[in-house]
Amino acid sequence: MNMRPGISAAAADGGEAQCQFSALCYRIVEGVPQVLLITTRGSGRWILPKGWPMPGRTPAQTALREAWEEAGVIGTESDRCLGLFSYDKTIGGRSVPCVAQVFPVRVRGLADTFPERGKRRRRWFLPADAACRVAEPELAAILRDVGSTLPWLAAVAR
Numbered sequence: 658m659n660m661r662p663g664i665s666a667a668a669a670d671g672g673e674a675q676c677q678f679s680a681l682c683y684r685i686v687e688g689v690p691q692v693l694l695i696t697t698r699g700s701g702r703w704i705l706p707k708g709w710p711m712p713g714r715t716p717a718q719t720a721l722r723e724a725w726e727e728a729g730v731i732g733t734e735s736d737r738c739l740g741l742f743s744y745d746k747t748i749g750g751r752s753v754p755c756v757a758q759v760f761p762v763r764v765r766g767l768a769d770t771f772p773e774r775g776k777r778r779r780r781w782f783l784p785a786d787a788a789c790r791v792a793e794p795e796l797a798a799i800l801r802d803v804g805s806t807l808p809w810l811a812a813v814a815r
Contacts, residue, residue, distance in 0.1 A: 673754075674743070674754040674755060674756050675709075675746075675753055675754070675755045675756075676710065676755070676756055676757075676758070677707045677708060677709055677710075677746075677755050677756070677757045677758075678707060678708065678709075678710065678716040678717070678719040678720040678723070678757065678758050678760065679705045679706065679707035679720055679723075679742075679757040679758065679759045679760065680705060680706045680707070680720035680721060680723055680724035680730070680734070680759075680760060680761075680762045681705055681739055681759050681760065681761050681762065681799070681800075681803065682705070682706065682724050682728065682730050682732065682762045682764050683761060683762070683763060683764060683803070684763070684764045684781070689783070690783075690784060690803065690804055691781045691782065691783060691784075692781070692782055692783075692784055692787045692800060692803065693728060693730070693764060693767075693779055693780070693781055693782075694779070694780060694782055694787055694790060694791070695727055695728045695777045695778065695779045696777050696778045696779075697777070698773070698776050698777060701778075702791075702792055703780075703787070703790040703791055704791065705757075705759065705791075705796065706720070706723045706724040706726075706727040706728050706730070707720070707723055707757050708720075708722070708723035708726075708727075715736065716736075716738070716758055716760060717734040717735060717736045717760040718734060720734060720758075720759075720760040720762060721733075721734040721760075721762050724762050725768075725771060725772075726771065726772040726773055727771075727772075727773045727777060728767070728771070728773075728777070728779045729767050729768035729769070729770070729771030729774065729779070730762060730764055730767060730768075731764070731765050731766040731767065731768060732762045732763050732764040732765050732766075733762065733763045733765070734760055734761070734762050735760060735761045735762070735763070736760070737760070737761065738758050738759065738760060739759045739760065739761055739799055739803065739806065740758075740759050740795070740798075740799040740802075741756055741757065741758055741759065741795065742756070742757050742759065742793045742795035742796040742799065743755065743756050743757075743793070743795060744757070744792075744793050744796075757796075759796075759799055761806075767779070783804075784800050784801065784803045784804040785800075785801060785804065787800045788800035788801040
């Protein structure tokens with residue numbers, strides 16, 4: 658079975674939830690927050706960049722690294738967790754329950770060349786529109802609420 662190192666057989670059988678770290682990439686344009694969504698490599702669903710814990714990196718640093726690899730994001734992470742969402746990830750043909758912690762990343766720019774370029778699409782959305790595009794109800798709730806959170810984060814990040 659081809660699984661990520663560190664995922665137990667019980668997790669691969671759906672027995673225990675695995676943790677991932679997700680980046681809610683945002684920018685403020687004329688006082689209006691926008692969030693960046695990317696598509697999955699397989700089905701093309703809209704999601705946030707996310708990935709497995711990385712040794713030597715904090716959860717927020719991991720989220721920023723995933724945002725770079727998956728979307729070419731150049732930005733600054735915050736250690737303030739905005740919330741959690743659950744989803745099922747297919748690994749080696751099996752469904753693995755996962756929980757993602759969401760960390761804000763203020764986007765300064767988007768690179769033209771990045772590791773997963775050509776494998777995903779990326780697009781800016783208003784938070785309410787992004788909430789309608791994602792499949793995970795808990796993530797949709799975070800995106801709906803983020804419109805009031807991001808201007809505060811933007812002021813702190815200056």
